Amino acid sequence: MKSLIRGFTIGTLALILPALASAQRMPREGGGAIYGGLGISNPTDEDFDAELGFSGGFDYFLTRNFSIGAIGGAWKSDLDFGDDAKEAYVDFTAAYNWEHGRLHPYVQGGLGAYFVDFPFGDSDTEFGGFVGGGIDFFFGRAAALDIALRYHIVPDIDIGFNDELDANFFEAHAGVKFYF
Secondary structure, three states, rough: OOHHHHHHHHHHHHHHHHHHHHHHHHOOOEEEEEEEEEEEEEEEOOOOOEEEEEEEEEEEEEEOOOOEEEEEEEEEEEOOOOEEEEEEEEEEEEEEEEEEEEEEEEEEEEEEEEEEEEOOOOOOOOOEEEEEEEEEEEEOOOEEEEEEEEEEEEEOOOEEEEEEOOEEEEEEEEEEEEEE
């Protein structure tokens, strides 16, 4: 009788545990994620220096692999000719990720508002966007190290004197992402 109960228990667990484990996998359809981190922002205009920036956002997963969300970030850079330049952004995003065990590579893109404050010109709000990708390395069931590289495309900014500054920039980001 004990062997029958033991066999029934083991068989039941063998059927139930994989279902429970798959229900726990992240990301999951209808779930979300919130993330933030620091990185290096490297403007493409030669008058700017690469500087520390930050970014963060959230995702809502329509499927296990496809999400929509929003991201925001900012950077400030010293200019070769004094003063400093500031740029901040808020974009709506879409991302697709692939699952490879603990590693989840992804591609990402977004469109939104870029708030640009360069010397010698007015502060401007421009429509822009970005393309990029990254990888999430899961170190827990619902927590991952997020590493990303994005290229932001923003219209040139008129600074007067018949001159413009290139507002495009690369962003290398490292942070933490929490899934729920």
